[in-house]
Amino acid sequence: MTIMRHDPQHQHCNHSDPGRELIHVDCASHVYPDGSIGIHEMCFHVLKDEIVALCGQNGSGKSTLIEHLNGLLVPSDGDIVINGMSVARGERADLWKEVGVVFQRSEDQLFAPTVLDDVMFGPLNLGMSKEDAHDAAIKALEAVGAVDLAKKLPNYLSGGQKRLVSIAGILAMKPRIMALDEPTSDLDPVHSAMVERLILEFRERFGISVVIATHDLDLAARIADRVCLVKNGAVYAEGSPREIFYDTDLIRDAGLKQPDTVMTYLDYCHQRGVAPEDRPITRAELVTLLERLTTQ
Amino acid sequence: MTIMRHDPQHQHCNHSDPGRELIHVDCASHVYPDGSIGIHEMCFHVLKDEIVALCGQNGSGKSTLIEHLNGLLVPSDGDIVINGMSVARGERADLWKEVGVVFQRSEDQLFAPTVLDDVMFGPLNLGMSKEDAHDAAIKALEAVGAVDLAKKLPNYLSGGQKRLVSIAGILAMKPRIMALDEPTSDLDPVHSAMVERLILEFRERFGISVVIATHDLDLAARIADRVCLVKNGAVYAEGSPREIFYDTDLIRDAGLKQPDTVMTYLDYCHQRGVAPEDRPITRAELVTLLERLTTQ
Amino acid sequence: MISEHIPDIDLITNCAEQQDTVFSRASPWTKFLLLIIVVLLITLTSNLVVLTAMYAIILLACVMAGLPMRKIIAWYAMPVIFVISLVGLMIWNQPGNPLFSLDIGGFVLTLTDQGILLIFTLLEKALISVTFSLFFLMTTKYAYFSALVSRLFPTPLDQIFLLAYRFLFLTLAMAASMLKAVRSRGGGIIHSIRTQGGLFAGVFGLVFVRSFEQAERVEKAMTARGYNGTYAAHTTIPKPGIAECGILCAGCLAIILIFWMVPHAGGW
Amino acid sequence: MAHIHLEDGSFTLTWVLVWWIIALACIGIALWVLRREKGKNQKKITIAAFVTAAAFALFQINIPLFGGVHLNLTPLVAILAGPVLGALVVLVINILSAAIGHGGWGLIGANVLINLVEVVVAYLIFRGSRKIIPDLFSRAGIATFAGLFCGNLMMVAIIMASGIQGVTQTPGQVLAGLSLIIAVNMGIAIVEALLTGLIVRYIGNIRPDILGESKP
């Protein structure tokens, strides 16, 4: 994979691999009622089995894009094709079965009187029987480590607990695509590692594609197959985490900072006066590399 | 400073340094109406000029504690003394001038029709003239890098923008103590560094004490003078970041993980088979140390 | 948001706050007094020419203020339906030239040209009032409104008014986000009430309690930044200028004229 | 529901003034009572402001028939805020509604009176039958239905008394038309009674302090 830079003046949407494409955002724009530009001529795609991370400054349009993916927002221009169904042409009656979205603000997502009811809501709408839905819900709650909250009222949870429950609500539906907006914000490191593991596991076990919007670039580096840098409502550059996160200028242009691991490595090379030849992006890689560099 | 472990069975609250103590939480408990235990016999204090980080699992009681600090919640048992005024005895008419609180959910905090009005609200209530309040608000917005949002409606902001504005609203009031609940969640790395710098600067320039509740342990390691590990509604242990974050068992008991920097260092030592003698907690320290270890 | 045809108060506020035209600089008092004059005029007269002239002037003002006319017209839907459906029951058997008759089980209902005219008159009156109200809302900053409210209403009333206005945004946002959440997991209000009725009873209760608790929190957050019931103390309302006084006088004159010309206009 | 969604210009000036004056007198009494019972009522004001917002929000979701049939929530206002604050609340609701064109400014007086009847009746029944009907759901439901029914009668009385400008139907004909509306309104009232019952029961379970009565 090489970095693809997108020309802000003129965007092309080329189908990268039409056969495997699950989501194709075709030059979509969205203007909010007050005239704010949410996204602008954005081109973006997600392949089967892929984990894509959206990274970008505050207000760059990540959440706006995510809310388009299951038809909650409709593009004012351009189109979004999910699994062959065009949103603009209104072929989107049950988009929600395809794409599960976890909102940035988890309390927006919880509405049922108890946590269990809330997690069961999706499965029931999928037509599961009450027992199956119950099982699915309990399993999902177990997966995120929140099964002891089942009987609580969603509005009486702590910030992180709400996030866990809202992720469980989507997990329980096993959609083909999951779009998670800031899945780990408000989560403590242990739960956040749990969610991270889950995302990977879902891809392995069920072939679920995942889109995450996140500010935790270390997380993106660890789990994403592809990183899209979002800037001013459009994808500014995309590529593998290794390429993107080692392109210091690109990251700065997007208004971001390199992940900690990358900075540690670069700083280290700088201090030792050697050229950074490798590109570690996870802690394990970094440690191995440092060890090798030391013993050389 | 040495680690103080608190015995969960029996808590003592000893005034560490009564002269400098700005906040003294004296064995306070809070039970929510539905019977959930928010905090339980918690003892906690904040000195003048100090930055204290509260770290703990999801649902451990950090937010509950923070909401007690400006009288939003009142302890069902025990007392909280802010700058000599007891909350339980109701001597708290203008607690809001002393303690500024940024909530975990920023939308709870935004109520005025525009961002500028919202940030000006506090300063006006402090008795500033309209012009002064306007200046204070613009300065606060500039400090967090959100001055171009001044005319927008709070409802029309992205998640991170809301967080920035709610921080600005408290900054503009220059309280003597600031309590920030997850100040950097939802913020991109650049803005989050900005907020981090601000917290430090506020301490330097105005002698403001800061309490932050955060899951970003690297942030806590960088800026906190003292870290309090919260578990099951009480402070489980406290000490300097260097001590706390290098105590692997303690951190595990509190249901957390060590910060990335610490883990990188420990992993590195482990791989090289050397004993971790130093205790770097910031990236700069780590890099210097690694470099020294290499060239030794 | 919830429906195309319900005025979106976020958008209304946004317009009011972003406005910078003559109309938003004019004194809120002028607009308030004009509102009273407009309501009196449409109560007093049923003359279609006068009404049409008023309507045209108000529409022109809206266009000049750069208000989103498309939205305003969408928001007409409810008032129009209110008038048509209620008055629709009452326009039968007016005097005038019969247009056609219906015979329902012995009752003969006749529609006349006067009946049609009546519905038009009432409709136009309604639209004048609606448009002017929206114009007022969309060109006046919230700070002025709150100052007006605290001048006009005695104490607990003004507090209730102002807090309620704030809470309204929360409640509507809460309702909207609930709808969003339900839809994003395959529910629909009607559909879900049918299939999961028991659950939805709880959902209603919960939304209510939740918005209440959020209101409580916001109120506390305001207190935490020094709110003590006097939100508007800092705003001075601009006084009407000479031109504005002129307009107000003209309005009063119009009322007197209508009284004088059509002594029975108000049904005295 | 009983609420005149007539727009401005429907009533003659005389009747506009008559209803306004009576309504203002009632509000004045409410204010006077409220001032006399001093003490801390910030919490009550928050509740009042909130129910205003909630009721107004629900007002917006209506079935566009016969002058806008919609859930009304005034009985819930009565149950939560009581008749005194309730009087202020209905005034504010009606002003806000007029501001976005759902009902005329001139008709606020009449609408406040109708809502006041609902509030007072619902409150009296809800509190009065506390001993007889301990179950919150039925008690709130019955109070709601009764309140709405009386409100409806008030609405008919007001329209019959004032007439609609330009309408020359005989009172009998007007009444015939109105009875159609009443029928629909009573159907809605049943739905609203159920809904209010549910909400009140729910509140009673998790936040009895809002209701101002301890758990039965």
Ligand SMILES: Nc1ncnc2c1ncn2[C@@H]1O[C@H](COP(=O)(O)OP(=O)(O)OP(=O)(O)O)[C@@H](O)[C@H]1O
């Ligand atoms: N409901 C809304 N109405 C109007 N403008 C909005 C709304 N939501 C977002 N915006 C604006 O649209 C732009 C993109 O917002 P979006 O929420 O997509 O950003 P984001 O990338 O998710 O940011 P963050 O990282 O802060 O969550 C921002 O400029 C924001 O101010």
Ligand SMILES: Nc1ncnc2c1ncn2[C@@H]1O[C@H](COP(=O)(O)OP(=O)(O)OP(=O)(O)O)[C@@H](O)[C@H]1O
């Ligand atoms: N409003 C509430 N009503 C009832 N219980 C609550 C409420 N808020 C929090 N709790 C409960 O109190 C406990 C402490 O919650 P708190 O919000 O203080 O945790 P926290 O440490 O801030 O967690 P997080 O990191 O997830 O934000 C949790 O078990 C939570 O479920």
Ligand SMILES: [Mg+2]
């Ligand atoms: Mg976002």
Ligand SMILES: [Mg+2]
């Ligand atoms: Mg918290």
